[in-house]
Amino acid sequence: MSDTIYRPYEPHDTEGVLAIILDAFHVRRYAPRPYLERSAAEVVLSDCLLASTYTRVAVDDVGRVLGVIMGRVEDEPHLPARPLAHARKLSAMAWLATAGLPQWHTLKQAYGFERRYAELRSDVLSTGAAALTDEITLFATHAAARGRGVGTHLYDGFMEHLRDHSRTDFFLYTDSLCNYQFYERRGMMRAATRDLELDVEGLPRRVGVYLYAGAVPGRH
Template sequence: MEPVEYRPIQNEDVEALGTILGDTWHAYADGRKRVVCGVIDLANFALRNTFAEVAVVDNSPIGVIMARAGIPDKQTQDHWASIKHHACEELNKLGGCASDLTRFFDAMEKADRDLLAHSDCDPDFELVLFAVSSEARGLGVGSTLMDHAQRYLAAQGASRAFLFTDTDCTWEYYEHRGMRRAAEQSFADDGASILPERMFVYEMNLEGIKGVMHAALP
């Protein structure tokens, strides 16, 4: 693999990141629909980021990580809300149904809030999004992105941070990184649920982590 560069996310990264997320979570969709669904995912997470970094090879993203310390500013929220709005419009024009994704996100966010309320995690410090392309997995890209996000959170005063994950994701990675499962909920017996079989909140210990990473806002 060519050398990997780590830099703040840029607007021109959105399509490539949409492809990564689309391939990961929307394999059922074809062609352009899959990418647009991934862009909607990306924007939905990015609405609450205060730090966003991509790993790139030849300026093409192969991974992304986002974190949150406190509340993102209005500029960040407006920027990503606009991207999400335009992607939803495009998906509808392609014959998809953006309202189905919105309904899923709303259900996920409610379940996440319930999980967090049943944990002892600090709600102010969160790992928001973490994804690496299938071609780049196992090469240390994800570990480097995770290290950078943890250093950013620690620099913002966090001694602990949390993340949400579920059985549709590679949740075992977080246990491999030494994170603690702080709460979980099962939807496996709910035949009407649109949510994953199990959802989790994990907590990471940031004590002893030093270093300052820039906040990569758009």
């Protein structure tokens, strides 16, 4: 991967990151029409940009985005692209609310994950199992880049960022449709679990939704 460049997310990376989101998070299952899927993916990306203080993308030598990671570090300033992300989210949601009405049965189920995230957060805070301060808000790689070290490099880069800011712990949300074993191999622990019932063609009827928490590894 010597030709892979790792750098902060820039606005011209949007199309590449949207393509990764469409694939990694099964957006086409919830928004099964070409005129809806992009808007649904834009809502996901906008939410992540609004929540984040840190971004990195992996880009190959022809400019294709191979992977992305975003994170939030407590007390750090939000990204400068925040106003644009907010505007794009409002526009995408307005389109989904009108053109997406015939597909609302499946579209609304995607928002069930957000409800589960709120429940997981409450579960963890009530037990004190994790601090829930710094967070990985988005982490995914292009299907063509998986198994080539791109995800590991992006993840390790965020760990370095956390160390540089004297942070000690972090968390993330994921689910059984994703490669959650990646986090377990890096020492993260599943702090809370909830189930989500789905009625979406091509997806399991029951999905596990997880909150993982971990300690920032020390420098080797």
